[in-house]
Amino acid sequence: MPKPNPKEMLRVAGNYLKAHPEEIWRAAKGLVASRIGVPMDALRYLVRELATGEKAPKDIVIEASPPGLRASLTVAAMGTPLRVSVVVFVEEVDVTMESIRFVLRLEGLTLKVLGDANTPIAGFIKSGALDLSKPANLVNIMPKKPAALVDAKDDRVTIDLMKIPKIAENPKLKRYLPVLLPVVGLSAIQTKDDHLDVHLKLRASGVPEAFNAARAAV
Secondary structure (H helix, E strand, O other): OOOOOHHHHHHHHHHHHHHOOHHHHHHHHHHHOOEEEEEHHHHHHHHHHHOOOOOOOEEEEEEEEOOEEEEEEEEEEOOEEEEEEEEEEEEEEEEOOOOEEEEEEEEEEEEEEOOOOOOHHHHHHHOOOOOOOOOHHHHOOOOOOOOOEEEEEOOEEEEEHHHOHHHHOOHHHHHHHHHHOOOEEEEEEEEEOOEEEEEEEEOHHHHHHHHHHHHHHO
16 A cells, blocks of 8 residues: 655645635634544545555545545445445544554445446345444454454444554554653544544643653653
8 A cells, every 4th residue: 555645745735725724724723622623635635545556445435424424435345346335433532552442333334236246245235135224243244354353243343553563563653652642632533514523632630741751752
């Protein structure tokens, strides 16, 4: 998977702010309210940059469905092209030195077989036998589960990014997490007005611990 080009990202961000100067005022208000708002256009750009492999999902559409996020994409599952759409809500967030855990609630899953695929999974979907009201259960029948997947049941999926070796072993993450965690936490991740808002929990009492961690990291 290619990495986004930092210079290109800065150029795109600069052009976006020139076209949308109101984002600067929104960001300032957000910081006062302990909130960081990421324009959905920024997420769409990242998706375009990252989803370029031969097996990557195609025709990805991301849009706000407050307080959740709707994603629609075309994938190939067991030789069957599918159009998938689902709304994702972030129900819980827990970040520690050992885990970066999210509990996601899935809603409104739809699966549409594309073309005239004549495969077992195509017939299964067309028959209506799948219970789409419990989409997380379908994750359990995936032949190859993502490394970050911790649990999937009914409409809830739990993922832990620390289960991904490249993230868990990232030296910058190991260096900065001990500095940030004592003073900054995450309380919620929600969409609003075509933005993904990350709500922060600020803890002044953790400043001494963060200061000691910063000194140890030098």
